[in-house]
Amino acid sequence: MSTEIFEYAPAPESRAIVNIKSDYGLYINGKWVAPHSKKRFASINPSNEEVLSKVSLADSVDIDKAVKAARAAYNKVWAKMPPKERAKYLFRIARLLQERAREFAVLEALDNGKPIRETRDVDVPLAAAHFFYHAGWADKLEYAGFGANPKPHGVVAQIIPWNFPLLMLAWKVAPALATGNTVVLKPAETTPLTALLFAEVCEQAELPAGVVNIITGDGSTGASLVNHKDIDKIAFTGSTEVGKLIAKAISDRGIPATLELGGKGANIVFDDAPIDEAVEGIVNGIFFNQGHVCCAGSRLLLQESIVDEFVEKLQSRMAKIRVGDPLDKNTDLGAINSSAQLAKIKEMSESGSKEGAQIWSAPCSLPTKGYWFAPTIFTGVTQAHRIAREEIFGPVLSVLTFRTPQEAMEKANNTPFGLSAGVWTEKGSKILWAANELKAGVIWANTFNKFDAASPFGGYKESGWGREGGRHGLAAYIKGAR
Numbered sequence: 001m002s003t004e005i006f007e008y009a010p011a012p013e014s015r016a017i018v019n020i021k022s023d024y025g026l027y028i029n030g031k032w033v034a035p036h037s038k039k040r041f042a043s044i045n046p047s048n049e050e051v052l053s054k055v056s057l058a059d060s061v062d063i064d065k066a067v068k069a070a071r072a073a074y075n076k077v078w079a080k081m082p083p084k085e086r087a088k089y090l091f092r093i094a095r096l097l098q099e100r101a102r103e104f105a106v107l108e109a110l111d112n113g114k115p116i117r118e119t120r121d122v123d124v125p126l127a128a129a130h131f132f133y134h135a136g137w138a139d140k141l142e143y144a145g146f147g148a149n150p151k152p153h154g155v156v157a158q159i160i161p162w163n164f165p166l167l168m169l170a171w172k173v174a175p176a177l178a179t180g181n182t183v184v185l186k187p188a189e190t191t192p193l194t195a196l197l198f199a200e201v202c203e204q205a206e207l208p209a210g211v212v213n214i215i216t217g218d219g220s221t222g223a224s225l226v227n228h229k230d231i232d233k234i235a236f237t238g239s240t241e242v243g244k245l246i247a248k249a250i251s252d253r254g255i256p257a258t259l260e261l262g263g264k265g266a267n268i269v270f271d272d273a274p275i276d277e278a279v280e281g282i283v284n285g286i287f288f289n290q291g292h293v294c295c296a297g298s299r300l301l302l303q304e305s306i307v308d309e310f311v312e313k314l315q316s317r318m319a320k321i322r323v324g325d326p327l328d329k330n331t332d333l334g335a336i337n338s339s340a341q342l343a344k345i346k347e348m349s350e351s352g353s354k355e356g357a358q359i360w361s362a363p364c365s366l367p368t369k370g371y372w373f374a375p376t377i378f379t380g381v382t383q384a385h386r387i388a389r390e391e392i393f394g395p396v397l398s399v400l401t402f403r404t405p406q407e408a409m410e411k412a413n414n415t416p417f418g419l420s421a422g423v424w425t426e427k428g429s430k431i432l433w434a435a436n437e438l439k440a441g442v443i444w445a446n447t448f449n450k451f452d453a454a455s456p457f458g459g460y461k462e463s464g465w466g467r468e469g470g471r472h473g474l475a476a477y478i479k480g481a482r
């Protein structure tokens, strides 16, 4: 096995393009306001623990203000506006995201720890694409199959996670606005900065005040938003644990919710698959975004006859993953988002070793400051191991094996989740058969982690309720639609 690595000269992206303020207020009713609690908390750069800024901790008083602003904007302006006029604002936001793409890409890499290559090529262009896509729907909703006069819900509460901060904002805000809803959005506590920059984009687009309100805070802020009595719909992406809390909190209130939760995606490689291509796909499936991906291919299912060859090639490929400075354009794997997430990844990995699986980590030197974890695989994993059942949400792959296609399907489906799966084979008939057998919302064949604004995304079982993206995703923002 060769572990030779080409030496690349550092190619750091300049951070001069971003202008981070020392502190931020809350964006309510088109204005920046101080939080009622007067409390602020730091958002740091997880690659070096530098404090980037202090953001406001919103409480229930601020939430009430934001919901009232969203209600007034809904009643007085947004729901009344002809759909073709609403569309213009979405197009404007989409174009501004493109114009300011580099700024967003650098800021996201700083605040989240993910590599600039991914923010530049994935997060930001996809976020803009979601606004373009939904701008196109805004004046065509009556032809979308939801009846002659589709109606919005009203005020939508949106809570998003830290793994794709700007992209999850776009997945939520774009369809909500296109269908005529107004929004109160809470970004995650470790990655609030691109949402605050997005508030500036709303100002620049001259979006009417109160249509989008951005409220920073922690879990308590999220809970206050969920429990506010005057919201008409909830959209949440995050842990299954909090998803369940939200489902309970609204169970007697009759308001709809979309919940995008965890996953434990199976990436299944049959013995007739093109091995080198599959190795690339498996690497992308688990190491993209440091494995902080709900649809990550975190369980590799290998047909027994190819296990040795495959694992050797995978390890040799993993040894070439460049781990380090997120702002370096050569970096493949950036920092783990927080010390809490790093602790969780370490704890899960220790459980893998304790329960009898064999660990192998790519030989790479990790920076001394910040939160880092080397690309890692476990072989000899069985269905009973925690690392085969629970979401690790980090750059850690569990390798299981199977003999027959039937056994592969049984193992793949033997999970409380059902978000994604991958199938690698040269036979089209096997792909179609497997896609039918697999209980997962998104199934990729001979590729992985492909996203498109027109394609619905969502899961079965504990992976959540509802879909985001495409016509299916629009339905979540229209009263009575499915």
Ligand code: NAI
Pocket (backbone or CB within 6 Å): 159, 160, 161, 162, 163, 186, 187, 188, 189, 217, 218, 219, 220, 221, 222, 223, 224, 226, 237, 238, 239, 240, 242, 243, 245, 260, 261, 262, 263, 293, 294, 341, 344, 391, 392, 393
């Ligand atoms: P989390 O579910 O606690 O956080 C997601 C969002 O929910 C954040 O904005 C947070 O402030 C908010 N929140 C927290 N408690 C809340 C509550 N009681 N009511 C309303 N909102 C609340 O996720 P966390 O703790 O950051 O990560 C824990 C694990 O969850 C990860 O290790 C990973 O396994 C999973 N996760 C899955 C994600 C996905 O995309 N499916 C995203 C983030 C985490």
Ligand code: MG
Pocket (backbone or CB within 6 Å): 043, 044, 045, 046, 110, 111, 112, 190, 191, 192
């Ligand atoms: Mg941060």
